[in-house]
Amino acid sequence: MSKEQDINKMVDMVGEELKKHGVSRRDAMKMAAVGSTAFLMGSGTEAEAATEARASAATGKILIVGGGLSGMATAAKLTNTLSNPDITVLEPTETATSYQPGQTLVGGGLWTGDDVTYKTDDFVPSGVTLIKEKAVEFDPDNNTVTTSGGKTLKYDFLVIAAGLKLDFSKIEGLGISETITTRGDDSAVRNVIGQNGLASIYFGNGAVDTWKEMQKFVADAKSGKKVKGLFTHPNTPVKCGGAPKKIMYLTDARLREAGAAARANADLTFYPNGSKMFGVAEYHNAIQKQFEARDMKWNYRHNLIKVDPEKKIATFNRHWKQKGAWDEDLEEYGVDMKSKEVEVEYDFMHITPPMIAAEEIAKSPVGSGKGWVPVNKETLQHVKFDNVFALGDIAAVPMGKTGGSARKQYAVLVDNLISRMEGKELTAKYAGYTVCPLITSIGTVMLAEFNWTKKPTPSFPLDPTQERYIWWLLKVYALKPMTQYGMLAGRA
Amino acid sequence: MVCLQVELKKQVQEKRIKIMKKTNMMLITVAALFTFAGCTQTPDAGGKITYSKTPKEVYDASCVKCHAADGSGVPEKKAPALNDRQAAELELDLYDVKNGGLNQSSGTEHDIMEHNMKKLIDKGFDYDPKAMAEFLEKSFFKKAE
Numbered sequence: 001m002s003k004e005q006d007i008n009k010m011v012d013m014v015g016e017e018l019k020k021h022g023v024s025r026r027d028a029m030k031m032a033a034v035g036s037t038a039f040l041m042g043s044g045t046e047a048e049a050a051t052e053a054r055a056s057a058a059t060g061k062i063l064i065v066g067g068g069l070s071g072m073a074t075a076a077k078l079t080n081t082l083s084n085p086d087i088t089v090l091e092p093t094e095t096a097t098s099y100q101p102g103q104t105l106v107g108g109g110l111w112t113g114d115d116v117t118y119k120t121d122d123f124v125p126s127g128v129t130l131i132k133e134k135a136v137e138f139d140p141d142n143n144t145v146t147t148s149g150g151k152t153l154k155y156d157f158l159v160i161a162a163g164l165k166l167d168f169s170k171i172e173g174l175g176i177s178e179t180i181t182t183r184g185d186d187s188a189v190r191n192v193i194g195q196n197g198l199a200s201i202y203f204g205n206g207a208v209d210t211w212k213e214m215q216k217f218v219a220d221a222k223s224g225k226k227v228k229g230l231f232t233h234p235n236t237p238v239k240c241g242g243a244p245k246k247i248m249y250l251t252d253a254r255l256r257e258a259g260a261a262a263r264a265n266a267d268l269t270f271y272p273n274g275s276k277m278f279g280v281a282e283y284h285n286a287i288q289k290q291f292e293a294r295d296m297k298w299n300y301r302h303n304l305i306k307v308d309p310e311k312k313i314a315t316f317n318r319h320w321k322q323k324g325a326w327d328e329d330l331e332e333y334g335v336d337m338k339s340k341e342v343e344v345e346y347d348f349m350h351i352t353p354p355m356i357a358a359e360e361i362a363k364s365p366v367g368s369g370k371g372w373v374p375v376n377k378e379t380l381q382h383v384k385f386d387n388v389f390a391l392g393d394i395a396a397v398p399m400g401k402t403g404g405s406a407r408k409q410y411a412v413l414v415d416n417l418i419s420r421m422e423g424k425e426l427t428a429k430y431a432g433y434t435v436c437p438l439i440t441s442i443g444t445v446m447l448a449e450f451n452w453t454k455k456p457t458p459s460f461p462l463d464p465t466q467e468r469y470i471w472w473l474l475k476v477y478a479l480k481p482m483t484q485y486g487m488l489a490g491r492a
Numbered sequence: 493m494v495c496l497q498v499e500l501k502k503q504v505q506e507k508r509i510k511i512m513k514k515t516n517m518m519l520i521t522v523a524a525l526f527t528f529a530g531c532t533q534t535p536d537a538g539g540k541i542t543y544s545k546t547p548k549e550v551y552d553a554s555c556v557k558c559h560a561a562d563g564s565g566v567p568e569k570k571a572p573a574l575n576d577r578q579a580a581e582l583e584l585d586l587y588d589v590k591n592g593g594l595n596q597s598s599g600t601e602h603d604i605m606e607h608n609m610k611k612l613i614d615k616g617f618d619y620d621p622k623a624m625a626e627f628l629e630k631s632f633f634k635k636a637e
Contacts, residue, residue: 233597274599279591321603329557329569331615335607374581383578394627396580398587398594403516436596454591459526470522473515478523 040258057083060156063145067091068183069100069487070392071161072123076412076490079125085115088129088155090147093184096163097123097488098204099181101118101403101414101482104243104439106212107201107350108250110476115157117204123488135162138364139383151294157417160373160390161359164239164401166202168193170354172306172315174476179356182239193351196309199352201247202239210350217348218254222262229345230314231271232304234354237372239393239401241446242448243435244352245270245277245287251348253441254296271316271344273303279399282456283438283448302342304351314349318342355396355401372396378429379414386420389413397432398452404435407487414490433457437475445471547619547627554617563632570604575632583625590621 062078064071067089079085089224093115102116124130131153137146145153165179168189175210178188186203193200194209197217201207221227231248238244246271257261270291276297277287291298297320319339327334356362357371366388368374373390374383377397382388391409393401400409415428432452437445444467451457458464486492547551558571565573577608584594585602589609593600600606612618 091575235599235601237595237598241598244597270574270597272597272599274593274595274597276592278596279593303599319603327608330611332608332611335604337603352613369577374578374584376580377583383580396584398584401595452587460522470519473519474522474526478519478526482523482526489623 034138037292043090043488055059055083056081056418056422058328058418059084060086060421062087062157062159062417063153063155064089064159065145066161066162066163066392067093067096067130068118068161068163068392069097069403069483070163070410072097072120072125073158073406073410073487073490074159074161074391074414075128076123076125076488077410078417078490079127080490081414085127087125087127088131088152088153089124090131090135090145092134092135092148092182094120094132095183096120097205098183099483101240101483102477102480103182103201103204103207104240104246104250105476106207107199107214107247108254108439108442109211109214109443110250113204113208115480118484125490128485134360138361138366140365140382140388156387157421158366158385158388159413159417160356160361160366160388160394161392162255163395164355164393166200166353167356168351168353169214170234170353171304179358186458192309197312197346198307198309198351199348200353201243202353213348214251214254217251217266218258218385220261220347221256221265222258224261225347227266227414228345229266230344230346230349231268231270231352232302232314232350233270233352235273235276235303236354236356238355240353240436241278241401242438243401244272244350246439247350248296249290249294249438249440250442250454251350252296257442263285263295269344270296270298271304271314272298272300273304275300278448280450280456282465283446283450286446288439289466290446295424304339307349307351312346312349314344314346316342316344320358327338355393356393361394366390368396373427374485377432379416379426380409381416381420381426389417392490397430399432399450400435402434402436403483404449405430405433407483407492408433410487410490437471437479439475440467443469443472445475447471447474502561516534529585541618541620543618543620543623545619547624548631550619550624551627551631554612554615557567563628575634578633579622579625579629583621586624588619616634 011344050467055172064075075087075089078087094365097118097120099116099300102111105111106113106116129365132146133149135145136148143155165181167179168176169279174192175386176189176192180186180189182203188438190205194206199210200211201210229251231244233244252268255266278284301320302318304314305317316340321335324334324336328426343489362371366373373395375381375390380391391413392406419426436448438448439445445446446467449457456464501567523549558569559574563575588594589602589605590599592606604613
């Protein structure tokens with residue numbers, strides 16, 4: 001479908017949708033003219049009712065650990081809702097509130113690092129106290145948190161939105177022994193990742209360096225050299241499960257831009273630990289077809305365990321199932337797991353690092369065996385402490401580590417936290433909604449929306465498995481202002 | 493002649509602005525609809541599945557063989573304990589087992605049980621992960637001593 005057709009079709013459809021919401025197209029035009037911000041805040045539409053905060057006179061000292069997207073949006077919505085808010089946010093990193101979903105675009109050379117870097121200070125809602133320290137000890141039985149600066153903070157209600165840590169140290173040979181966060185001090189990693197063909201968009205500066213390395217790779221291919229690009233996906237949960245593939249699609253697009261010969265000289269292969277492109281069958285099938293159409297290859301069941309940055313060799317643990325012995329209990333043949341090490345040479349390798357919960361949380365009473373903060377996945381309330389809630393990357397919620405899920409979670413969490421403060425039953429429920437705007441080329445995106453039913457749950461009556469220009473516009477032009485003015489203001 | 497060219501240029505310009513306005517309006521509206529979409533969806537949106545057996549029936553007839561009558565697990569059978577976690581955590585694991593992972597391409601940490609579960613579902617031992625997790629907590633979970 002051409003861009004123009006795509007837009008016309010969408011305009012008609014939007015008109016229909018608006019009619020259903022009782023808004024005429026002329027009204028919509030007027031609202032659009034007022035500006036996207038005003039429109040997003042709702043101007044006499046159903047939207048207003050949906051975002052109208054319920055005022056609450058409930059009181060209590062609320063401590064939010066983490067000032068990223070989830071934590072700050074939660075602080076903002078609580079500020080909007082409570083008539084006497086008493087909120088403290090603990091966040092040591094100056095740029096924690098940055099727009100991480102844009103890092104793929106930075107890695108692909110479409111945005112710059114500055115486009116996605118926000119100062120935490122600019123997003124602290126008025127009245128909220130920001131302490132630039134880290135939480136290092138949790139004592140939920142006594143309702144206290146100890147900070148890196150030695151303060152003991154007492155709370156009535158705790159929200160954990162601490163995000164996760166990137167653990168490159170699990171990969172042998174890189175010489176990295178420390179974990180890092182997406183934003184903040186990355187010196188332990190940046191002198192290895194972002195050099196010599198190794199790249200990772202999973203941290204801020206890493207995304208900037210990815211573009212440098214990708215350009216070298218493309219230039220080599222253009223000059224006639226036969227080159228190999230590898231793209232990994234580890235065996236841990238990761239934030240934005242689509243990004244390891246998005247950066248591969250963008251590499252493919254940049255090579256094609258450099259010419260058919262350049263593309264023909266490059267061999268691109270995806271090496272995920274799992275055996276699927278996507279947990280939702282419809283999207284899995286669509287992605288495999290897109291890969292085939294672009295001559296992008298894949299090798300399932302390969303987990304990156306070792307890198308030799310000098311010789312440019314990656315070692316994977318390849319693992320597979322084999323028919324096992326007869327199992328009396330199962331009354332079937334069982335399976336045995338087999339594995340072996342496989343070495344692969346590369347010229348460019350995008351590493352998606354293993355991701356973990358910060359140790360001080362994982363091993364504390366609010367953590368769990370796997371580290372993530374165990375919450376009821378629908379109410380986001382902690383399983384053991386009823387005045388503790390968690391959301392975002394740190395929460396043990398299936399498929400939940402995306403900006404799109406955080407955008408749904410924070411509204412549910414605030415609703416339930418206020419109910420808890422008022423001594424009422426928790427009624428708001430998160431249904432697992434998440435969205436992956438899968439960038440498939442420069443100018444196309446497949447908007448993969450889904451929830452725990454593992455079925456596509458499209459917001460629009462369009463085939464969700466198609467790559468479209470309109471979703472590219474949404475990803476590149478609309479989602480950032482939506483986050484900045486809607487979510488971080490606690491409005492949408 | 494000059495006049496005509498100016499007029500033509502103006503028309504082209506106007507058409508461009510029109511297209512731009514159209515695109516802008518649509519994009520903003522799409523963004524707004526997208527923002528509020530999905531709010532009313534429930535986990536059952538894909539149609540309710542009915543199960544022929546209750547979690548207890550499934551446990552007593554099948555799970556018990558490897559996870560023991562008290563849910564303490566049987567190490568020789570590589571079956572982990574199910575009595576040390578609460579429902580929300582158990583549900584996450586059961587979800588992983590039944591779906592072969594929680595993430596797009598991370599894979600599962602329950603490769604063997606994923607295989608076994610498929611066979612057990614064929615034999616009629618299917619269950620709702622949430623209901624099963626609640627049953628396990630209620631029956632076996634021990635508060636920390």
